[in-house]
Amino acid sequence: MLSVEGLSKSFGNQHILKDINLQLNDGETTVILGPSGSGKSTLLRCLNLLETPEQGTLTIEGDRLQFGGKLSDAQVRTMRQHSAMVFQQFNLFPNYTALQNVALAPTLNGKLSKSESQQLARDLLVKVGLEHRIDSYPDLLSGGQQQRVAIARALAVSPDYLLFDEPTSALDPELEAEVIRVLIDLARENRSLVVVTHNMAFAQKVANKIIFLDEGRVAFDGPAGDFFASDQPRIRQFLNIFDVVSSAS
Amino acid sequence: MDRYLSLWAESLPQLLMATLKITIPLSIIAFILSIVIGIVAQGLRSSRFKPLQWVSNIYVWLFRGTPLLVQLFLIFYGLPKLGITLDGWTAAIVALSLNTGAYVAETFRAAVASIPRGQFEAAQTLNFTKLQTLRHVVIPQAVRIALPPLGNDLIDLVKGTSLVSTISLIDLFQAGKQIAARTFEPLAMYAEVAAVYLVIFTVLSILQSYLEKRSNRYMRSVHA
């Protein structure tokens, strides 16, 4: 379980996240929606401690962090083990092949031997459909392939929660489809996913839970079905932009 | 023309001797030291302790902001007034290393700064330690980015060694100058000196483009 209580985050004097409270269940897919600038990326990054909130607590699988005071390196690293981020721009290491990108972290974290890591990396690359590109450098892969390597790389550290920040926004539609397919597979395996996306078809198809952020506050938190059927004006206005018709009507 | 050919043939051994004894060893030693200095300066600059950053910044400012010739004179003629007397060879090594080190530090700073932020975030999310990030993300990418400017720093250093003739070392340039004075053939002699520098430059350029190709082997732009 992942829970957030009273979380706040500012940049300078800009208050971005205001008193966020959430509870996510293991094995579910949570989709975070909201207008641009509403704080979706910031929230996701706080869960992985790429940003440090000023206030609140974060609890994942029983490990709890209280923000506000100084956090030790060890505290941050322990909490970070529970999640891994997949970025919009992939951020693969260009100096390593697909296999090396995936195998590096489990080796360095000391969880697996070098050969075990490579076997794991191979299995994960097969899983995301890249068995034929195992030895390619990222620069020689398409965007969709790079993002699938990045997903395999995040899976390789066995995180409890996989975090995705607009994983398909940098991709053409055909390439987007191949990445979405991998995400759907992961959701079907009952992995715990937290996905920031503008892909409403994906959200409608696989989300168990929707969190709708508006100006740094949680404006909706509930089952996906309820969200798409909602008649709250703010939500309808948001969904209209995506031509999503109310599933209740 | 015959006169020139025989003059060139006669003087070449002396020029090569000066090149092998002074110009090349001075360049190699100063370059190695300047890389060490550049790494240390970049390390200080990225430390969290402000005074260390100042030390590094002031060093780079001083040595990039003043001419090599002035630095050479300060070290060779000036330091004895403070009780530090260095022989010509040592003074040359010190001045050239410190001078080139400042440029190398700048090269490293720019290389590290040009690594995209996303690379550090990827290392963070995978829970790499600082050292692992340095070893697997920063250094490999910084080296690739730094190679071309580093090659230029070395080429500038080789040419800069000609200034050590002013502190009584007989390098390639000084050897040529002495023969020119003796034979009254400045055109022939300085042309020959220039030709030897060009040979060194050409060898370095070939080496540089080979290393660049190697370090770019995983980038599409070079394969295409």
Ligand SMILES: Nc1ncnc2c1ncn2[C@@H]1O[C@H](COP(=O)(O)OP(=O)(O)OP(=O)(O)O)[C@@H](O)[C@H]1O
């Ligand atoms: N590092 C930062 N420094 C200063 N301001 C920031 C920083 N990161 C984000 N912000 C600001 O915080 C606000 C929320 O940004 P965030 O990226 O979380 O929004 P978002 O909901 O992900 O938007 P988008 O849909 O455009 O990605 C924005 O106003 C943004 O300018």
Ligand SMILES: [Mg+2]
């Ligand atoms: Mg965002």
